[in-house]
Amino acid sequence: MQIKDKEFEIYLTSQVIQDRIKGLADQINIDYQGKRPLMIAVLNGAFMFAADLMKSLSGEVEISFVKIASYQATQSTGKLDHLLGLQENVKDRDIILIEDIVDTGLTMSELITNILAQKPASLAVATLLWKKEALQKPMKLQYVGFEIPNKFVVGYGLDYDGLGRNLADIYQLKE
Ligand code: IMP
Numbered sequence: 001m002q003i004k005d006k007e008f009e010i011y012l013t014s015q016v017i018q019d020r021i022k023g024l025a026d027q028i029n030i031d032y033q034g035k036r037p038l039m040i041a042v043l044n045g046a047f048m049f050a051a052d053l054m055k056s057l058s059g060e061v062e063i064s065f066v067k068i069a070s071y072q073a074t075q076s077t078g079k080l081d082h083l084l085g086l087q088e089n090v091k092d093r094d095i096i097l098i099e100d101i102v103d104t105g106l107t108m109s110e111l112i113t114n115i116l117a118q119k120p121a122s123l124a125v126a127t128l129l130w131k132k133e134a135l136q137k138p139m140k141l142q143y144v145g146f147e148i149p150n151k152f153v154v155g156y157g158l159d160y161d162g163l164g165r166n167l168a169d170i171y172q173l174k175e
Contacts, residue, residue: 001171003160008171012146017128017156017170018052020145024126025056028096028143031124036060037094039126040086042111043067044165045100048157049128049145053098064088068107083114090118096143100157101129105137112139129153129170151175 001008028037036059041050043065054063067084095115102108108125115123126143133150154160155167164171 003154003163006160007174008154008160008164009174010169011148011153011172012156012170014156014168017145021049021052021128022056024143024145025053028053028126029056029058032061032094032096033059035094036062037096038088038090039063039096039098040090040115041065041098042100042107043085045157045159046098046128048165049100050098053126062088068111083111090115090120092119092121094122095120095124097123097125099125099127101131101153102127102139102141103131103134105135105139108141109137109139128156129158 001010039050039054039061041047041063044067047065050063050065054061064086066086068082097108097111097115099108108127112123112125124142125140127141128145130141130144130147131150132147152160152173153170154164155170157165158170159165
């Protein structure tokens with residue numbers, strides 16, 4: 001499978017992905033029984049995972065979508081990330097962050113810091129994919145779909161240069 005200049009091969013089929021998501025949802029249903037969690041899904045990549053996960057959640061559950069805007073601050077050394085689109089009050093809520101992939105973990109770590117500052121009752125992370133070897137920031141990931149090698153993947157919400165998000169399967173860069 002070709003996207004622009006790169007060739008990809010099938011890695012996780014739609015069936016395998018859907019089965020695993022059902023398993024994650026079952027676990028979340030047990031863990032959050034009697035609670036009303038607020039899922040916070042990170043756009044763009046997590047939109048498919050969030051939609052399929054939501055369909056298998058039972059009980060009362062809410063969802064909100066956020067975007068992370070990154071820019072280089074004019075003079076400071078670091079990169080600042082802003083969370084856009086979160087209208088819900090996070091304070092005292094049971095929050096589950098939904099990501100497509102945790103790679104270096106820098107994005108997730110920023111997100112966790114941001115949400116914790118708003119004093120939720122609890123905070124958990126659900127990520128479909130985890131490139132464990134690439135992790136630079138240690139963190140606890142409560143719900144992980146698949147641990148994958150440190151290779152570039154596309155499909156099921158994940159893109160290569162804007163393309164490939166529509167694919168139902170996940171593909172790995174061919175070497
Ligand atoms: P991190 O901050 O390095 O953990 O990267 C997080 C973001 O990088 C993800 O939300 C994705 O948008 C993107 N990303 C990381 N690895 C991949 C990949 O293999 N394919 C597509 N996008 C990726």
